[in-house]
């Protein structure tokens with residue numbers, strides 16, 4: 001008997017993602033993004049995102065089915081991001097998924113976006129180790145999680161106390177006159193810069209902070225430090241070495257994130273670290289993570305860059321795992337939840 | 348002919364129609380529960396009628412105007428359902444449902460939030476609108492007209508009309524009779540999105 005065919009829908013932010021998997025085999029990962037419409041605002045505009053999701057929904061489902069070479073009738077179960085995310089955006093995906101489940105009389109899983117970011121790694125690197133530590137870093141989240149069981153037991157260890165990691169990249173990109181979204185542009189500029197040129201602060205790493213915020217991160221202090229440094233140089237009439245600033249800023253972010261992640265693995269005696277979210281596409285983060293995990297004999301798992309960003313494949317991957325483990329589907333009257341807690345894996 | 352009609356421009360209204368008459372219908376007037384309950388209500392109607400999703404031949408959906416977040420639920424439910432079943436989806440201005448039920452010459456009003464009303468003028472069919480306007484301006488424009496609709500007494504000091512609820516069944520009736528004014532299946536927003544440069548960050552969750 002062939003493994004179950006799962007279609008996943010993701011609409012928590014500005015990407016309309018439809019993913020199709022059979023077991024842990026990825027068949028389609030189709031994404032329609034409204035990022036260009038938001039670029040001129042320097043951030044995602046919720047109403048613009050919701051409008052775009054509605055327009056893109058049916059065409060994106062259609063394209064994904066074509067890519068996978070299946071029809072909707074073939075699907076065994078549907079999965080959709082129930083939260084966390086932008087309320088109006090989530091609602092479009094959840095309504096679409098419920099309609100599919102009703103029209104085709106198939107089970108539906110309303111799933112947690114953060115858990116899906118972790119589970120997507122199963123599509124490339126086999127079943128997750130139990131337990132794992134997961135670090136999710138993107139424009140919307142910076143979370144450190146202890147994951148004994150991705151289908152039911154996820155514990156938050158720490159998170160950002162101000163900006164998300166990706167937001168920090170966006171803000172510094174703006175300071176340096178680089179385009180939105182900032183992550184890829186900072187990464188690119190940093191390649192020709194010296195990461196040790198400027199010693200920017202590492203937030204929440206002092207012994208005092210570590211008592212209260214051992215696994216939390218903070219980027220607002222770093223952001224201010226970079227902005228002040230740039231202002232001061234400009235006032236002194238110096239030209240800004242964009243590459244050096246980008247590299248030094250990036251180094252500070254990467255250093256803090258990985259210090260906390262490795263500490264979480266060692267403290268909890270967990271041998272596997274999974275990194276996900278859009279910032280996991282950052283080349284420096286990937287390189288330093290490899291070095292430090294090797295040093296501490298921790299198994300490092302990072303999905304390929306395309307699966308790190310928001311997409312439907314991650315939702316399908318978690319749906320598929322829930323089916324494989326025989327978990328109950330969601331009731332059709334579940335609501336989308338913009339502040340869904342990571343401890344709630346299925347709605 | 349077996350029609351599924353959906354409207355979420357005001358609350359939630361769903362109906363099944365067999366081409367001759369309404370077989371089953373349900374309407375809830377509260378706003379904000381569309382995401383939870385629209386599909387559940389359709390599912391209950393199908394059971395009530397003894398139909399399955401596979402029996403349906405057409406989907407009719409109210410495309411607003413209405414508060415956007417709720418409105419989109421009905422539209423995406425309809426378009427995805429039609430796509431999944433391979434049946435056509437037809438859009439009708441939501442206010443036409445009220446115009447049909449009220450009959451005669453009238454102005455249909457629904458809540459547009461921000462102290463404004465969505466409105467359209469009817470005489471047999473829709474002859475003006477839909478528009479969005481503050482109540483005083485609308486009253487000044489049509490001082491003698493009869494006002495009907497879910498919001499007909501919302502601003503009763505200015506406009507005091509007759510409450511007529513919005514029934515998806517009326518959309519199905521218009522479609523079955525061949526008298527519906529069909530439009531694109533995309534929301535009648537009537538306003539451009541609020542967006543101020545740089546004030547909304549990409550941020551989700553707590």
Ligand SMILES: [Zn+2]
Pocket residue numbers: 113117138140277278309310
């Ligand atoms: Zn995400």
